[in-house]
Amino acid sequence: MRPLLFAAVMLAAAPFLSAGAFAADRVSVVAAENFYGDVARQIGGDHVAVTSILSNPDEDPHLFETSPSTARAVADAGIVIYNGAGYDPWMEKLVSASSADSRTAIVAAALTGRKAGDNPHLWYDPATLPAVARALGGELVRRDPENTADYEANLAKFTLSMEKIGKEIANVRKAYGGTEVTATEPVFGYMAEALGFKMLNGKFQTAVMNDAEPTPKQVIAFEKSLKDGSAKILFYNSQVTDQATERLLGIAKENKVSVIGVTETMPAGQTIQSWFAGQIGAVEKALAARAQ
């Protein structure tokens, strides 16, 4: 009960506290998206205070508008983590609006050598989150050397759990590599690639991501891939559905194409590991059912 009470008091007092009141106690980490926030929580444990800006899986991250409280959190942060590659340009702006020499920015795109124009859903690349975790671990040790042992133990634990997920990915790849799949948006693109799938209708997905309309030809090709049985799985972004998506889902179900919803941000109550494992498990289950 104690920690809960403490949290309630702090929450009530928050508006009256000025910048950096906690700085001495815990390292404040602000993550643009909640999966990066989860990395920070797992690596930093009790020694960090983590704020994730985009965490509601039901809101479209592309339509997000920054609020004063977000800007304030970034201004007060010791470490900020964001995706980059054009996915969260508002975060770069917020960082530049509050110059602070003591603040460190960890940018996933920079760590993985990706740039604006690449598919920005980098966290679905199995190499990205471990790289972010390593960079964060190093930074936490530098800032708070007293707790080095904790950070290193947490990092080792995180790396191990991600290796386990990597093994599951390798299993699916071994059993079902080369399977043709399709998606309404490129959200799951890197993971599908890691699973060894052949992704159909890439141009359609780019158009949807950029809020441009897919052309009639692209729609025809998409529907054909669902109807003629070439696409075995249809991935869709369950956070962004519209009439056009509903229509494609309907066609997929009629033609016995497996439909798997993926989310752009991490659903509430999950961890990175459970979230990824759940999605990979759903893929495996769907493909196993088809094989019978």
Place this chain on the structure above:
Amino acid sequence: MLTMLEYEFMRNAFAASAIVGIVAGAVGYFLVLRGQTFAGHALAHVGFPGATGAALVGLSPFFGLTAFTLAAGIGIGLLGERAHRDVAIGIVLTLSLGLGLLFLHFYTTNAAQATSVLFGNVLGIGFRTVLVLAAMAIVTLAALTLIARPLLFASLQPELAEAKGVNLELVSTLFMVIVAVATAEATQIVGVLLVFALMVAPAATALHLTRGVLAGVVVSILIAVAIAWASLVLAYFTDWPTSFFITALGALGYLSAGAASRLRAA
């Protein structure tokens, strides 16, 4: 209350919105006086194909945004006072939005680097940007001062002005160029909605409240800055979007000024 000024981003936001408020209040006064608010609206939106098109051929999206807005400003200016002017502007506006969609269609990659130019964020302004904004404001206001006299003459008594040798087309075009530059620069910093809201509502309110031109411009500027600052304060304490307060306070100001002048007349 004062804790918000401890944040650099809030200080920058206050400075930037004051600069934008001054420019928008002054330029907006003439825009509303000339009945060209729709042209201003159109200019704020033609930047979209400019930004997406420029990034497509490898130029800076901001360069494309400015070039398109300028071209549209010159085009609208040349239309002058002709009948069906709004129809022509409307067609150019929709055509440019259509072009923007076409350019997006040609993207084979993520277009975020182009489209993010269109959505400014008043809470995400760096100090250097404030300086750029200030420099651009000085140029715009100087140009506006230079053409203020013939512009006013041409706006209020076009026939007489023409008879006295004022080149209506030239004045109108120069004015639209000023509007275009003001919109293009300010859009990517504070966003389309904010620029346009600050251009129209304060000026329209000032026209209700004042008689003389100089008084009108000054009041328009004061209202624009007051609305922008009040909106920042309200957003800071409620955590609602700044743009909402700017549009709401603008509408409130205009409606109460209208009601007040009606009461006075009655």
